[in-house]
Structures are given as C-alpha cells and as structure tokens.
Amino acid sequence: xxxxxxxxxxxxxxxxxxxxxxxxxxxxxxxxxxxxxxxxxxxxxxxxxxxxxxxxxxxxxxxxxxxxxxxxxxxxxxxxxxxxxxxxxxxxxxxxxxxxxxxxxxxxxxxxxx
Amino acid sequence: xxxxxxxxxxxxxxxxxxxxxxxxxxxxxxxxxxxxxxxxxxxxxxxxxxxxxxxxxxxxxxxxxxxxxxxxxxxxxxxxxxxxxxxxxxxxxxxxxxxxxxxxxxxxxxx
Numbered sequence: 734x735x736x737x738x739x740x741x742x743x744x745x746x747x748x749x750x751x752x753x754x755x756x757x758x759x760x761x762x763x764x765x766x767x768x769x770x771x772x773x774x775x776x777x778x779x780x781x782x783x784x785x786x787x788x789x790x791x792x793x794x795x796x797x798x799x800x801x802x803x804x805x806x807x808x809x810x811x812x813x814x815x816x817x818x819x820x821x822x823x824x825x826x827x828x829x830x831x832x833x834x835x836x837x838x839x840x841x842x843x844x845x846x847x
Numbered sequence: 848x849x850x851x852x853x854x855x856x857x858x859x860x861x862x863x864x865x866x867x868x869x870x871x872x873x874x875x876x877x878x879x880x881x882x883x884x885x886x887x888x889x890x891x892x893x894x895x896x897x898x899x900x901x902x903x904x905x906x907x908x909x910x911x912x913x914x915x916x917x918x919x920x921x922x923x924x925x926x927x928x929x930x931x932x933x934x935x936x937x938x939x940x941x942x943x944x945x946x947x948x949x950x951x952x953x954x955x956x957x958x
Contacts, residue, residue: 746878761871764944767945774950775948775950775951776885776891776934776946776948777932777948778945778946778947781944781945785882788944789944789945807872822942824890824891826905828944836888836946838891838892840889840890841889841890
C-alpha cells in the first residue's frame, strides 16, 4: 500500500539554526499539507500546497516557515531560524483530490530544538 | 472557547465494553466531520467520516447533531487494539482542506 514517508524521523538542532524537513507524498497525490503537534497538545494545521503554491496557511506559519516542492517527489518544510517552541512532531500529509477523507499522514519528524 | 472540544479522559474500560466519546464544535458553519485515531507518538489515521444521517463501520458508530454542534463515536465490544487516542476533527467553512483537531480522548482497553 502506498504511503507518505518523512525524513529524518528525529532531528535535533540548536536554536537559531535552519532545518529542512522532508516528505515524499504518495506519487499520484496533488495536495500536500504540513501539520505539527507539540508534545501533549493537539495536532495543528500549518499549511496546504497545491499546484506549486500555498493554498492556505495558519497563523503559526509565519515568515520563519516556508514550503517547497523542489522536484517531482519531495515536499519540504523549512524553518529558517528555529526557536525552542518549534520543538514538536511535524506531520506531512497528502491527498489525491483535495477531499479530506483521502488525506494520508506520514509518520512524522520529531524536531527537538535545544 | 475552543474550536473543537473533547473530554480528555482517560477512559479505562474492560475488553468487551461499550464506550462513547463526545465532541462539540464551536463554528456552526463547520462543513465536514471526522474521527481519527492516534496511537502513542504515531501519526493520526482516519477512522471514519461522520455524516448527518449517522454511519456505522463494524463496531464503530458515529453520529452528528448539527443543531447541537455535537459529534459522537460509539465503540462496541471494545478490543485491546482499540487502545489509542481518538481525535475529533472538523473542517471550518472557507477552509475546506484545513483539518481542525480536538485535543483527543485517550482510551485504554484493559484485559
């Protein structure tokens, strides 16, 4: 069964450093998403991406964040200058048609900012 | 007021028990409703969509009451493998692709 993959599974970085989280969505999917979950808290929407541009973004997704689809397979989330409060699990998701029932989540990248 | 509210639990029930989870949402224009399941430190996985007419999938039954802005999930004959956190999820009007999650209700099924 096709699945969304994410790398790395765990990333440790120092405050102020840039990080890039990588996702490979399911191959025929067209809509891509990033969510985050701070430990012990709820899952929060960050951004959605379609046709090489951002469709929607939340208040969390400020100028420190950016997304890119650099090639036909990868979808990346960049945090320019990490803060302690960026420590969280970051989930990538993808869907074929944009119907939410079809949104598949990757296993997540745990980001720890020290 | 939180957009999606759930009883955090934990719910500890014996195998075979029936357990019900409730969820309320604040935005009356919410469009779509779901229950997701999340195992510890894993990704959310769609359990079922929730329709106004109510829907059932095996041991799981979901109900939606738009007038009361209330969603429920009933699990019958609970199994050890049902132990997880159950997340109530809605989409808000105008943000059809943005999932809004509740904080989840933790369930532990005991042998």
